[in-house]
Amino acid sequence: MKYLANVTSLQLFSERCTGCGRCIEVCPRAVLERTDRIVRIVDRDRCIECGACMMNCAFAAIRVNAGVGCASAVINGMLRGGEPECGCVDRPSGCC
């Protein structure tokens, strides 16, 4: 299953990529692929912006505006005027 098309903020800076493949290892959606020691994006629409690739890249070759894909969290963020927050930590909520 895929979510909305053409929305992901995922960016790959090939000039910084060493082809180590760590991003491929951590991506749960098979967004990236390595051919000839170069990583490339094979399917942008599969990206869920979890940020695992960016967090684990030692060469800052990937950038993504990571966050939770949770409507309740985004609505809470809008109401409180802050970042998306589903409230799972501080108080009971229905999400995750």
Added chain:
Amino acid sequence: MSANECCGSSAGDIREIEVFDLGAGKAPMKPPEWIAGFTDTAAGPVPIVSTEWSRREKRGRLKCRFFNRFRMDYKVDPGVYGVGTPGRNSPILVTANYKLSFDYLRTALAGFDAWILVLDTQGINVWCAAGKGTFGSEELINRIGCTRLARIVDTRRLILPQLGAPGVRAPAVKAKTHFSISYGPVSVRDLRAYLRAGCQADAQMRAVRFGLKDRLTLLPMEVTPALKGFLIYLIASVLILGLQPEGILFRSMIDSGAPAAVLGLAALLCGTVLTPILLPWIPFRSFAAKGFLLGGAVTAALLFLVLPQGFRSTWMSALSLVFFPAASSYLALQFTGSTCFTGISGVRKELRVALPLYAASACLSLPLLVLVKLKDFGVIG
């Protein structure tokens, strides 16, 4: 307790478990049933955990699926635990301190010798805690230090669940602790195969799945929060629809209130049950659109094919078709938080379109309800 504080049942904190909640004059409490014994290490005794589900834990697993309050407080102490007869080079698996995450991990390790390092994620599962950063580099570095893990083992490799990766900067952890990180499979179901393969995960193990069984497991947590809202709706709709010039009439409550309750319940089930179950087969990628489509179809079918004709006035039909599909759509949109294939940019895009539509639906429903009542009272024809 902050995730940054050093606390919980690290290897040296066994006494804390033995005297758990010890009040003056009370006998010491027994360690929990899932602690099978202790092993001595260079950093002190470490609890060895059972790899079986006890009856109480099976009940707990079920309760987590249904009761939010129970689930939010189902925790295990952070720290180091052992499985089997762990040695200085046994694998170290890292997990969250949500008891259910811990239980799935320790029971998956039956027959293996391993260490489990439990992070303080405030009782939240790995994926959600990684998204919030509580299953993160800072807590991992802190927990490695305060459990004196480097004294317990010779190995300098940690195995983290792959879904913990969004919270962890592996290079930073390596730099600070000298422990390198390997990411295990997405699902604990594949953990045994991963360990047997020498800690190698194939593409299948790396991909998150979200099949019908996963979606069914999540259904109760979609329905139960929505039921609270439904109860308020039920009381309000029955009272309002039962209101006549003579007062609140039981007959009107039944004649108009019952069909309205059916439509409300149908919208709730469309958004929280049918949309998640039929997710891959309902047209559109947008959850709001899926919920609207399904809610609209079911509302129209009930209204024109099932419910009594007396209920189906022009204004009531208009009100139903404006309100219930939007309600179903809103509830379906909440399921984005339960899936593993939605992203924040997509959710924001959905909300930019859906929220104004929900507001419009609410604003239109109110005058339509007034018109329904004016017709009921015979003020308009």
